[in-house]
Amino acid sequence: MARKRQSSSQTTLPTLCIIFSLFFNASALHVDDDFQLLLSFKASINDPLHFLSDWTPANTNFCNWHGITCNNNNDSSRVISVELSGKNISGKISSPIFRLPGIESIDLSSNQLTGGIPTDMFSAASNSLRYLNLSNNNLTGPVPTGSVFSLETLDLSNNMLSGKIPRDIGEFSGLKFLDLGGNVLSGEIPNSVSNISGLVYFTLASNQLVGKIPRELCLMKSLKWIYLGYNNFSGEIPTDIGELTSLQHLDLVYNKLTGQIPPSIGGLTELRYFFLYQNRLTGPVPQAVFGLKKLVSLDFSDNYLSGEIPEAVSQLRQLEILHLFSNNFTGKIPTGLASLPRLQVLQLWSNNFSGEIPRDLGRRNNLTILDLSTNRLVGEIPGGLCDSGRLFKLILFSNSLQGGVPMSLSQCKSLRRVRLQNNGLSGELSADFTELPLVYFLDISGNNFSGEIGDRRWNMPSLQMLNLARNRFSGPLSEDFGSEKLENLVASENRFSGDIPRSFGKFLRLMQLDLSSNELSGEIPEELSSCERLVSLDLSHNQLTGEIPVSLARMPVLGELDLSDNELSGEIPRNLGRVESLVQVNVSHNHLHGSLPSTGAFLAINASAVAGNSLCDGDTPSGLPPCKKGLIRNAVRLTWWLVLITCLLVALVVVVVLVVFVRRRKGVLELKRVENEDGIWELQFFDQSKLAKSVTITDILLSAREGNPIIDSKLVVKKMSDNVNSISPSVWSDVEEFGKIRHRNVIKLIGMCRSQKGGYLVYEYCEGKLLSEVLRSLSWERRRKIAIGIAKALRFLHCCCSLSVVVGRLSPEEIVVDEKDEPRLSLRAPGMMCSESKGFTSSAYVAPGKPH
Structure with missing residues (x-):
């Protein structure tokens, strides 16, 4: 027995040694696998920023390499994460990166990777892989087929992947996040997608997908985010969509959806962001929508929706953004909007709303943008629109509003963009209104504003665009309008008088100046030529005198010049015809004389643009009578031209002979000919x-x-x-x-x-x-x-x-x-x-x- 026991102990020790040896050798083999796979992956890509400089065969401790994370098991360290996002890496993705046995997370997003995704990516991937992000690259080809059951996040967005979504996409049953947006995928959404029952985030936005939105989508009860916008989906919104009771964000924009918004939408009680804009939806907004009390942003714009907006909109207490513009809504703007405490952006433009703007709008809101333009609104502008102190965009043009600009708006220092044109507003502009520090765009044209504005203080340092046209302003023009940033100044069709201020020459950024149809007098100031960016200059229908300044020809980008219907005299400057950018000129109905310039925009000028003067025709087909002594001058000029052309022809013949001689010497133009079964080739x-x-x-x-x-x-x-x-x-x-x-x-x-x-x-x-x-x-x-x-x-x-x-x-x-x-x-x-x-x-x- 003792001998047997001894024998047993003798065999046990070698056995244990073999087991330990196998164990340690296996661990070393695993480590070597990770090491070689990482080096193989590096060899397939370009690393211009040298982020992977420590990925070398000499540095065997790969767990310390940049972008690599290993597990905490010192006996058998395995790579569990590769994080190389935004490292400017280029080249093609190779399979080794997916073969790492213990890999859990791979992030190669925001690089410059090209080519197709390896077709064996999913079949080669470890069953431990949970996170894969290849977004924001230049990858092409189809979405690989196959599946990894452990995968929870798959992000292939913003590449150039093409083809159809794999029919077996439903085999990724463990996915919670799926983003295939920003590619060029085509075809329909496979019905198998409903097999991914735990999916929370789902986006296919910005592709070329077609067909109907599948009803099977409504079976995915865990969905919180759906982004299907910017495709070509058609048909109606599934009536069962209200069963997605966890949904927080629904985005179906820029498609071809038709029919009405289903009333079942009221079942989306967790919905916060609801976007249906740029479709072909019709009918009224269901009453159930106004019961979605968690809504933060609602955008149904650019459809064919109709009917009235009910006062029930006041129930949306969390609402911050409401876009209903470009539809066919009628009735009054509901007063309930004024009671929404978080409302910041309200855009209802291009509808058929009538009645007055709610008087309390803005008083209890947090308004920053208000656009009610192109409706049928009447009454006055409410005084509380800027009570939040944050209103920076006020757009009310093309309505029938009356009265003046409320004093509260004249003191609204946050305003930046103001468009009140084409209404019936009247009265004078207050002193505060012309001292708004942040306004860069101001259009009050097409109203009945009156009074003088030239003697008031203008302090609008941000002003770039000012349109005062079609009002009843009188007196002199302002010297500077409080800004040197002006790019467009339109003051036409008023009653301005006096001289054009010479100080306008300091508007170095001015691209358009329109002072037409006023009562301006005096000469055109030479200083206007300092406006080197001026493209359009219209001074027509005034009482300007003197000659056309020669300095206008120094304006490098002047394209349109209208000086018609004034009292200008003298000749048209000859160098004005040499302005290459000038394409349209009108000098009709003045007291100009002499011949037209024979160059540039005057070569094919319309007869109506020079009529009503004492001009004559030199060399242009303008319909004007020929200039006196023109025949003699033309004969002398013709003689000189004939002599010059003859000399040029002789010189040209000599040059051609020399060129042909030289080329023949060099054999450059010699034809090569070969005859074969296709005939003679040259x-x-x-x-x-x-x-x-x-x-x-x-x-x-x-x-x-x-x-x-x-x-x-x-x-x-x-x-x-x-x-x-x-x-x-x-x-x-x-x-x-x-x-x-x-x-x-x-x-x-x-x-x-x-x-x-x-x-x-x-x-x-x-x-x-x-x-x-x-x-x-x-x-x-x-x-x-x-x-x-x-x-x-x-x-x-x-x-x-x-x-x-x-x-x-x-x-x-x-x-x-x-x-x-x-x-x-x-x-x-x-x-x-x-x-x-x-x-x-x-x-x-x-x-x-x-x-x-």
């Missing part, structure tokens, strides 16, 4: 580079047959129409002209290759990405650089190159952005097929045009 290059000379017709045809449009990583072959005979001869001459276009922001056309059975164009190869692929990830500074490059290219094509062209249908799909953020436009000649290849696209159509 190759013509427009570029003198060595590469162009070294490429043969065989290279081009072989590249086309193999489906590889890129030759030596320097040239790209693009196919013309399959039937070359269908292309008119003028197209080939156009192609030759396109071959002359050279600009740093335009991809060069190098040459053309054609026969009776086919045709190809040869372009330079541009390494880069389409603007549509990188647009989401661009900073504002990079966007600015790219936009400037595109503008330079378009300006060159439209105005500056020898062949003026018109670029149409330009989009981010036609612009390549290289590694230096330099945009390159792709030009497609007439008759060319639309096709794409890596780093280059040629679907932008370019046609010969006239210079703008």
